[in-house]
Amino acid sequence: MAELIVVRHGQASFGAGDAGSYDRLSDLGRQQAVLAGDALRAAGWLPDRLICGTLDRQRETLAAMGFDGVAEEHSGWNEYDFHDLLAVRFGGAVPDPVRDDRKTHFRTLREVILDWQGGGLVGAAETYAQFARRVEAARAFSTDTAAERVLVVSSGGAIGQLVATSLKAPPDQMIALNLQIKNTSMSRFIFAGHRFFLHEFNTTPQFVGPEAAKLLTYS
Template identity: 45%
Template sequence: MAELILIRHAQASFGAADYDVLSARGHRQSAALGLALKAHGTAPTACYRGDMRRHRETLDGIIDGLGIAPAPQVLPGLDEFDFRAVLDARFGDDLPPGLHDDRKTHFRALRETVRMWQRDEIAGVPERFEAFRTRVLAAVDAMTEAGGDSVVAVSSGGPIAFIVATLLDAPPSTMVELQLQMKNCAVTRVVFTARRRFLHTFNETPHIDAETMAEYLTYS
């Protein structure tokens, strides 16, 4: 069977004016993951990433650690949904204090907001859930039908969580529960044939052990 290795991006810049930039720790995480994948014998035959800066920077670090990999292909279907815009659309002019810069406030609001978005209950969002669903599944089709035996793809928590929920035949509401527990640089493995796909592992962190946990274990 072939393997699709889905990787959530490394730590970005939560609370900053531009979230779509890796932190210094995020750069270290991605390089450490590349080294760990190399130590486990990973030799990708194809590489993909979303069209976001944090995806590109994460994959660059992973490739540095691996030492060699095929030239990455960009799949915008792997991009995260615009969670900030969805939150803003829900709350309008009545944003809760700390919505975009306090982690507890942000993630508490995000859980219910994502479920409202999935039920198409929020007007004015830049992307409806059905469009998100369609593009993510199209990206999976593109990666698994291209013929690679070991495919590495860097994406974000939302798309990866949706893929996992779909493979488990779970309701869409499961997506946000998976998304909120996903670690930065976590690895999710999907094995596939020409006809079928199976979830193999979820939320692995091969670059983290007892000594490196304080440095590399992050969630946003």
């Protein structure tokens, strides 16, 4: 069976006040991406198809991984717009602690996503059902191929959704998975025709060892 490895982008600029500012890798994020590419090469895993979403942090991660080939793009691999969801939740005035404090941000985000999945947050730019459909479209696009090794760079929410769907888990497991996913972690799937199975989740061989472990981040 063929393999699909989906990598979360490297560390972005947490706490940035707008989506455009967040959508850039930090210096650490670029270093993480280089290490992820090196880890795959060391394992002898060389992709024969490259895909990412259309976000800059995804493109930058894939480029820094250093594989030859022209990357394809599919917007279904993009993250849900958490800036928009939080703005809708708070009527456009997101409290400073939600923007700037990691613990408060992610606790609030979990509550907001569960509300969104339940049909709340009317007025958001994208419904949860639309998000789920586009992630499935991205999966179908990426696995409709003669390639044996497909590498995708995506984001935590899309990866969480993909994993939850592959396991036929309840929708609320998407955010539970999402919040575990490390920057540049790898989730591996195997596929053939309509068959699609999770093989590994959220692995980080690039961060093995005490020094490399210091580079591990979640946002």
